[in-house]
Amino acid sequence: MLVFTIGEFSKATGLTVKTLRFYHEEGLLAPSCVDEPSGYRYYDASKIEKARAIAFLRGLEFSLGEIKSILLRCDDDGDLLEAMTHQRGVIEEKIRQYRKVARSLDDFLNDEKKARQVMARAIFEVEERVLNPLRIAGIRRKGRYADCGERFGEIARRFGRMIRGKPLLLHYDGDYREDDADFEACLPVSGGQSAEGISVRELAGGPGVTLLHRGPYDQLGRSYTRILAHIKDKGQEALLPTREVYLKGPGMIFKGNPKNYLTEIQILVNAAT
Amino acid sequence: MLVFTIGEFSKATGLTVKTLRFYHEEGLLAPSCVDEPSGYRYYDASKIEKARAIAFLRGLEFSLGEIKSILLRCDDDGDLLEAMTHQRGVIEEKIRQYRKVARSLDDFLNDEKKARQVMARAIFEVEERVLNPLRIAGIRRKGRYADCGERFGEIARRFGRMIRGKPLLLHYDGDYREDDADFEACLPVSGGQSAEGISVRELAGGPGVTLLHRGPYDQLGRSYTRILAHIKDKGQEALLPTREVYLKGPGMIFKGNPKNYLTEIQILVNAAT
DNA sequence: TTGCTCCTCACGTCACGTGAGGTGGC
DNA sequence: TTGCTCCTCACGTCACGTGAGGTGGC
Numbered sequence: 001m002l003v004f005t006i007g008e009f010s011k012a013t014g015l016t017v018k019t020l021r022f023y024h025e026e027g028l029l030a031p032s033c034v035d036e037p038s039g040y041r042y043y044d045a046s047k048i049e050k051a052r053a054i055a056f057l058r059g060l061e062f063s064l065g066e067i068k069s070i071l072l073r074c075d076d077d078g079d080l081l082e083a084m085t086h087q088r089g090v091i092e093e094k095i096r097q098y099r100k101v102a103r104s105l106d107d108f109l110n111d112e113k114k115a116r117q118v119m120a121r122a123i124f125e126v127e128e129r130v131l132n133p134l135r136i137a138g139i140r141r142k143g144r145y146a147d148c149g150e151r152f153g154e155i156a157r158r159f160g161r162m163i164r165g166k167p168l169l170l171h172y173d174g175d176y177r178e179d180d181a182d183f184e185a186c187l188p189v190s191g192g193q194s195a196e197g198i199s200v201r202e203l204a205g206g207p208g209v210t211l212l213h214r215g216p217y218d219q220l221g222r223s224y225t226r227i228l229a230h231i232k233d234k235g236q237e238a239l240l241p242t243r244e245v246y247l248k249g250p251g252m253i254f255k256g257n258p259k260n261y262l263t264e265i266q267i268l269v270n271a272a273t
Numbered sequence: 274m275l276v277f278t279i280g281e282f283s284k285a286t287g288l289t290v291k292t293l294r295f296y297h298e299e300g301l302l303a304p305s306c307v308d309e310p311s312g313y314r315y316y317d318a319s320k321i322e323k324a325r326a327i328a329f330l331r332g333l334e335f336s337l338g339e340i341k342s343i344l345l346r347c348d349d350d351g352d353l354l355e356a357m358t359h360q361r362g363v364i365e366e367k368i369r370q371y372r373k374v375a376r377s378l379d380d381f382l383n384d385e386k387k388a389r390q391v392m393a394r395a396i397f398e399v400e401e402r403v404l405n406p407l408r409i410a411g412i413r414r415k416g417r418y419a420d421c422g423e424r425f426g427e428i429a430r431r432f433g434r435m436i437r438g439k440p441l442l443l444h445y446d447g448d449y450r451e452d453d454a455d456f457e458a459c460l461p462v463s464g465g466q467s468a469e470g471i472s473v474r475e476l477a478g479g480p481g482v483t484l485l486h487r488g489p490y491d492q493l494g495r496s497y498t499r500i501l502a503h504i505k506d507k508g509q510e511a512l513l514p515t516r517e518v519y520l521k522g523p524g525m526i527f528k529g530n531p532k533n534y535l536t537e538i539q540i541l542v543n544a545a546t
Numbered sequence: 547t548t549g550c551t552c553c554t555c556a557c558g559t560c561a562c563g564t565g566a567g568g569t570g571g572c
Numbered sequence: 573t574t575g576c577t578c579c580t581c582a583c584g585t586c587a588c589g590t591g592a593g594g595t596g597g598c
Binding site: 278280 | 576577579
């Protein structure tokens with residue numbers, strides 16, 4: 001009868017020598033005989049099938065413990081069928097998990113791609129544009145701007161999958177106030193009802209001017225100066241509330257680089273009288 | 274400023290106390306301050322964002338090492354984008370792997386299901402049936418039946434995805450021979466050419482008799498006796514080669530229980546003269 | 547002597563979890 | 573005193589891989 005040393009058996013089965021020693025130790029696949037003084041392991045041909053079965057089951061992601069119990073009662077077709085069916089479910093679940101991860105990554109990457117596209121064709125000049133009406137969910141507060149992040153979070157938690165765009169902030173003050181501002185944090189939504197301090201409604205559209213601001217928020221003032229100067233030059237009148245759309249800012253997760261923050265200021269105007 | 278003990282911080286972030294201590298040790302997320310004599314860890318609110326970022330990235334299956342390097346240069350949007358894109362590929366590959374595993378499991382389960390269906394509607398009686406012609410790839414040998422397993426393996430390796438059914442054995446001897454048999458191991462195939470000792474051709478169909486044999490191969494003799502008696506009774510003549518189709522037997526991987534082996538004997542006959 | 551294969555034993559991997567044994571403040 | 577939270581330290585998990593140090597036969 002054909003006998004193999006561990007090295008030969010390794011080549012015949014595709015399992016490494018280390019793995020074979022480990023399987024021996026674990027009582028999963030014992031050599032046909034072990035030479036007493038040297039400790040050399042010898043395998044005969046009948047072990048090849050078993051080794052292949054183990055390798056096959058490992059390929060199906062069974063644990064060594066599961067494989068051991070499968071091999072112990074491998075003459076019961078029913079048990080085997082059940083183990084395989086169960087494993088099918090386990091694998092299905094893993095695929096589901098990884099799909100979710102892949103979706104999260106895609107969402108992130110798509111966001112980035114869009115931001116890059118905006119950046120690429122961005123004109124950092126005042127533009128005259130008709131603003132479309134927009135269905136929003138908003139929370140209006142008086143206080144510090146810094147708190148608006150929590151408001152966005154609150155709306156996001158409530159509306160989840162109904163969210164359809166970037167967060168925006170409405171400013172009801174004609175002038176700039178640090179700690180005593182009247183503002184409304186909003187998210188575009190595709191449905192839902194007003195409830196518990198959140199107002200769901202359509203934000204009116206109309207002729208307006210816009211300006212894309214690139215950089216940290218503490219420099220937004222300069223852009224406001226530019227856009228308001230433009231409106232004044234044209235003899236138009238700025239309507240309240242003014243809007244800031246946060247195209248790219250600190251995400252929930254990463255702050256990112258403030259130099260690359262991208263914010264669009266939108267102001268509806270009355271046509272010159 | 275709000276400070277958290279490790280327990281409070283754990284609740285706020287969803288990370289376990291053990292995990293937080295481990296992240297501290299790893300230099301991934303250090304507490305804001307550590308009380309000297311007691312070793313108590315204290316976290317302030319600013320650490321919550323970082324903890325969330327880490328949890329988010331862990332959810333995307335990044336390793337702690339990768340997360341550490343992402344956090345170190347998290348202000349570079351380009352690096353982050355690259356890391357995410359790379360990770361997207363890693364996840365895609367894992368999904369591919371798991372899909373392959375799922376397919377293997379499905380193949381196995383479908384096979385079992387079919388075998389059970391055959392078993393359920395099986396009639397272990399001689400039947401008269403017209404046998405369809407069948408395209409096969411076969412290796413003919415003289416010698417011991419026991420060697421046919423290797424021949425099947427040889428054909429399977431060569432024809433791989435072209436295989437379209439269960440293995441069958443053609444017997445060219447009129448009588449039973451143990452060690453000096455003339456047989457041909459065949460697999461149904463959908464294409465391919467004859468080459469290197471493998472004959473690809475169409476096996477003729479025609480009127481025949483069949484008998485389903487359930488149990489180990491060493492009891493096939495009884496079924497042969499039954500089917501040949503039937504042919505003789507009808508005044509028909511058995512044509513060579515006779516065929517054995519191994520509907521369920523020892524797979525490449527599992528021997529299964531020989532009591533459940535299922536083999537169909539098929540013999541073409543000349544109509545009574 | 548060199549090169550090859552085999553052996554054992556101890557330790558590493560990865561991201562934590564478990565549990566023992568102890569402290570400190572209400 | 574009991575219960576709670578915090579601490580450190582050592583060990584476990586899973587399926588091997590790495591490497592040191594040594595043997596035995598050509």
